[in-house]
Amino acid sequence: DAGVIQSPRHEVTEMGQEVTLRCKPISGHNSLFWYRQTMMRGLELLIYFNNNVPIDDSGMPEDRFSAKMPNASFSTLKIQPSEPRDSAVYFCASRSTGVSFNQPQHFGDGTRLSIL
Amino acid sequence: DQQVKQNSPSLSVQEGRISILNCDYTNSMFDYFLWYKKYPAEGPTFLISISSIKDKNEDGRFTVFLNKSAKHLSLHIVPSQPGDSAVYFCAASVYNQGGKLIFGQGTELSVKP
Numbered sequence: 001d002a003g004v005i006q007s008p009r010h011e012v013t014e015m016g017q018e019v020t021l022r023c024k025p026i027s028g029h030n031s032l033f034w035y036r037q038t039m040m041r042g043l044e045l046l047i048y049f050n051n052n053v054p055i056d057d058s059g060m061p062e063d064r065f066s067a068k069m070p071n072a073s074f075s076t077l078k079i080q081p082s083e084p085r086d087s088a089v090y091f092c093a094s095r096s097t098g099v100s101f102n103q104p105q106h107f108g109d110g111t112r113l114s115i116l
Numbered sequence: 117d118q119q120v121k122q123n124s125p126s127l128s129v130q131e132g133r134i135s136i137l138n139c140d141y142t143n144s145m146f147d148y149f150l151w152y153k154k155y156p157a158e159g160p161t162f163l164i165s166i167s168s169i170k171d172k173n174e175d176g177r178f179t180v181f182l183n184k185s186a187k188h189l190s191l192h193i194v195p196s197q198p199g200d201s202a203v204y205f206c207a208a209s210v211y212n213q214g215g216k217l218i219f220g221q222g223t224e225l226s227v228k229p
Contacts, residue, residue, distance in 0.1 A: 048215070091159055
């Protein structure tokens with residue numbers, strides 16, 4: 001089975017540019033999560049969706065960050081305009097609530113973002 | 117405010133011996149706990165979990181223990197193997213918060229041959 005697929009794996013861009021990160025969750029999973037990993041703050045949740053609907057975006061750092069999930073198989077995280085402090089590894093994860101609400105999340109391999 | 121804490125940034129163990137990774141939490145509402153393993157340049161991989169109604173869960177070489185009164189959980193790996201060398205993250209969630217995970221800072225385990 002294909003896991004969570006993220007693209008691109010690496011992104012280097014200049015400050016002020018728009019950045020779009022993409023995620024394809026595992027087929028059949030109905031929850032999707034975006035995380036950011038930095039040395040200072042570790043792994044922190046930015047936003048999550050249930051059945052394509054944003055549920056909690058309290059972790060989104062600023063209005064420059066936005067996320068969408070137009071359908072069950074695709075999500076984007078956009079940063080506009082980007083700043084050097086946005087440099088981090090961004091992970092997408094998905095899970096299925098299935099018969100139990102306690103189900104583990106499965107992570108993609110991340111996008112390493114560098115803003116110059 | 118760090119709700120999930122892994123106080124040891126690193127741990128070194130000899131192959132064949134037991135590895136014990138520790139995690140403390142402050143939020144008594146947490147009722148589901150997970151351990152993830154992460155290799156460089158890869159995403160975290162789910163390892164094992166435990167619900168708050170249990171105090172132990174075992175899967176092969178991996179056992180997670182939960183002490184709710186102490187707000188403490190630990191992951192035991194027996195016997196440790198060089199391939200277990202990775203960063204281990206403890207995570208916690210509250211049942212009615214949609215699976216939102218709060219992660220610890222991670223512990224880097226090194227298993228030496």
